[in-house]
Amino acid sequence: MPDKVRSDGPLADPVAEAQRLIEIAAQRDVVLRALGGVAVRLQAPDGQPRLVRQVKDIDLAAPKGAHKMAIKVIIEAGYVADEMFNALRGSRRLLFGDPNNGRHLDIFVGEFSMCHDLPLMARLNREPLTIPREELLLSKLQIVELTDNDQSDIYNLLFHNEVVRDGNGNGTPVLDASFIAGLCASDWGLGRTCKLNLERSLANLPQSALDPDEQAIVATRLNELRDRVDAEPKPMKWRMRDRVGDRVRWYNEPEEEAANG
Numbered sequence: 001m002p003d004k005v006r007s008d009g010p011l012a013d014p015v016a017e018a019q020r021l022i023e024i025a026a027q028r029d030v031v032l033r034a035l036g037g038v039a040v041r042l043q044a045p046d047g048q049p050r051l052v053r054q055v056k057d058i059d060l061a062a063p064k065g066a067h068k069m070a071i072k073v074i075i076e077a078g079y080v081a082d083e084m085f086n087a088l089r090g091s092r093r094l095l096f097g098d099p100n101n102g103r104h105l106d107i108f109v110g111e112f113s114m115c116h117d118l119p120l121m122a123r124l125n126r127e128p129l130t131i132p133r134e135e136l137l138l139s140k141l142q143i144v145e146l147t148d149n150d151q152s153d154i155y156n157l158l159f160h161n162e163v164v165r166d167g168n169g170n171g172t173p174v175l176d177a178s179f180i181a182g183l184c185a186s187d188w189g190l191g192r193t194c195k196l197n198l199e200r201s202l203a204n205l206p207q208s209a210l211d212p213d214e215q216a217i218v219a220t221r222l223n224e225l226r227d228r229v230d231a232e233p234k235p236m237k238w239r240m241r242d243r244v245g246d247r248v249r250w251y252n253e254p255e256e257e258a259a260n261g
Contacts, residue, residue, distance in 0.1 A: 009078035010098045015041050018058050021105075022129055024077050025062075030069045031125055035059045035112065035139055039130035040153045043173075049156040051209055053149050057104045061120050061131050064110030067091055079105055115251040116142040116190040118183070133161055134179045141194040144251050154201050155208055155218055163221040165228050175221075177228035185232040188241035189250035198226045 036059035079096040094107040184191030
């Protein structure tokens with residue numbers, strides 16, 4: 001075990017601070033990856049998303065079973081743990097405070113759970129700083145009540161990343177629509193919310209700060225993604241739930257402390 005991490009405390013810039021925490025965790029062989037608004041910034045070219053918005057809190061993801069080491073690392077990095085919450089829920093989610101910067105730090109362990117559950121374990125190490133682009137986009141598309149920030153994040157991810165129907169982009173930044181479609185086909189509720197948000201995003205495009213040419217790019221990619229989700233073969237379980245439709249609630253009520261960075 002390395003010596004205790006020396007730290008002057010959390011940085012004021014949440015993006016730089018997230019990178020600091022990921023690096024500190026890596027020194028302890030703990031995998032942490034950013035999600036939320038910080039991750040959208042980190043994924044944008046030169047860290048400058050087309051639609052700039054304020055990022056306040058920091059959201060991270062950690063592998064299942066890593067919560068005890070994550071607590072140790074984050075406390076040593078200068079944070080105050082929400083001890084009651086972490087004692088009760090720490091195997092799936094951790095909360096910390098940064099009093100100096102008036103900021104919260106949220107760590108999702110093993111999966112991202114808000115309106116829907118998104119698995120994170122299998123691909124958590126795919127990117128050096130953030131969860132993969134597909135999971136990052138899904139973490140926004142799964143929100144039943146989109147905020148303006150969530151909508152901007154969706155537009156940023158689609159503007160900066162080409163949508164491919166299957167496979168990868170041969171080294172260029174892309175969103176693999178087949179991966180997203182597969183998760184939506186495995187969970188009717190997730191697919192329902194994602195489909196609604198793809199349609200909302202299309203409807204809201206004219207009110208965005210994107211110029212007409214940029215809106216056309218995003219609209220094309222929204223349609224490509226929606227078409228790929230529709231085309232994915234659906235199992236019997238999905239088709240049976242589809243018969244019930246919206247008569248039964250298909251999403252979880254997010255916790256009051258849920259991440260919205």
